[in-house]
Amino acid sequence: MARAFSKKAAQPINATPVQYTEDSFATRSYLPAIASGLATSMSHFFENARELIKGNRPDPIMEPLADGVTTVAYPEQKRPYPERFRGVHRLTQREDGSPRCVACLCCSTACPAQCILIDAGEYPEGDKRRGYERYPVRFVIDELRCIFCGYCVEACPCDAIRMDTGAHAAPYDSREQFIYDKEMMLSFASRDGQHVTENPRHEPGDAGHPGLSRDEH
Numbered sequence: 001m002a003r004a005f006s007k008k009a010a011q012p013i014n015a016t017p018v019q020y021t022e023d024s025f026a027t028r029s030y031l032p033a034i035a036s037g038l039a040t041s042m043s044h045f046f047e048n049a050r051e052l053i054k055g056n057r058p059d060p061i062m063e064p065l066a067d068g069v070t071t072v073a074y075p076e077q078k079r080p081y082p083e084r085f086r087g088v089h090r091l092t093q094r095e096d097g098s099p100r101c102v103a104c105l106c107c108s109t110a111c112p113a114q115c116i117l118i119d120a121g122e123y124p125e126g127d128k129r130r131g132y133e134r135y136p137v138r139f140v141i142d143e144l145r146c147i148f149c150g151y152c153v154e155a156c157p158c159d160a161i162r163m164d165t166g167a168h169a170a171p172y173d174s175r176e177q178f179i180y181d182k183e184m185m186l187s188f189a190s191r192d193g194q195h196v197t198e199n200p201r202h203e204p205g206d207a208g209h210p211g212l213s214r215d216e217h
């Protein structure tokens, strides 16, 4: 049977052989490496102890605890979270307590974990918001699938979803309890207890509403 390709000629070996060296018994026993690791750990221990005794242990993260130790007795004590810590989601409210969300689906589209489910609804005939925006009939986030990337917050054009609660998901014992619904997320407040946001919002029909006018278009 004819060969589709000619056989490739053998290439001359052009390499320098590496000499295999036998490790010593000490190396194979890991004892020098263990001793070296212990020496490093103990040097840190004694240095920290010396700084602690002198009263100038530099640990700005732990300073609010002000008890002079680096061990946190969680959950009685907690490390202060950074200002931009992403906690569980909250849905921000309008002045009347309704969600700012207009069910545009930007957040669920941006979500890489696909853990946001929104059912969008139309406002009824005669409502000034009908035709301008929709509202979330159902807004659900599976906090177990969420990777807390914050993309949903960045994608939202209405400042309607935030992760500034400063809280992480409670240790529930069933999967269903990690499914946060609209009412639950609307009830969460920011770290400073706010349900609204500072960003201005213009309702359809207001004089300052920047959207298109139905009368002119």
Ligand code: SF4
Binding pocket: 107, 110, 111, 112, 113, 114, 115, 116, 141, 145, 146, 147, 148, 149, 150, 151, 152, 153
């Ligand atoms: S934080 Fe990220 S993964 Fe979680 S809901 Fe928002 S976009 Fe999805």
Ligand code: SF4
Binding pocket: 100, 101, 102, 103, 104, 105, 106, 107, 108, 118, 155, 156, 157, 158, 159, 160, 161
């Ligand atoms: S939370 Fe924001 S991005 Fe998500 S549907 Fe509502 S308005 Fe759109």
